[in-house]
Amino acid sequence: MLFLVAALLLLGVVMGTVAHAPLTFTLVAAAVIAAWLGVFALRERYARRRGTSAH
Numbered sequence: 914m915l916f917l918v919a920a921l922l923l924l925g926v927v928m929g930t931v932a933h934a935p936l937t938f939t940l941v942a943a944a945v946i947a948a949w950l951g952v953f954a955l956r957e958r959y960a961r962r963r964g965t966s967a968h
Contacts, residue, residue: 931939 931942934942
């Protein structure tokens with residue numbers, strides 16, 4: 914439960930920051946995050962296909 918409260922608090926802070934950031938910065942940051950999530954998803958998919966754990 915504490916994790917959920919902390920996550921929501923952090924989300925509120927980040928969303929507040931994004932609202933005041935320039936649009937170009939927001940788009941670049943979104944692209945970087947999307948690329949990072951894509952790489953993570955691909956690594957997880959290939960790790961599960963091999964049957965080994967990444968941890």
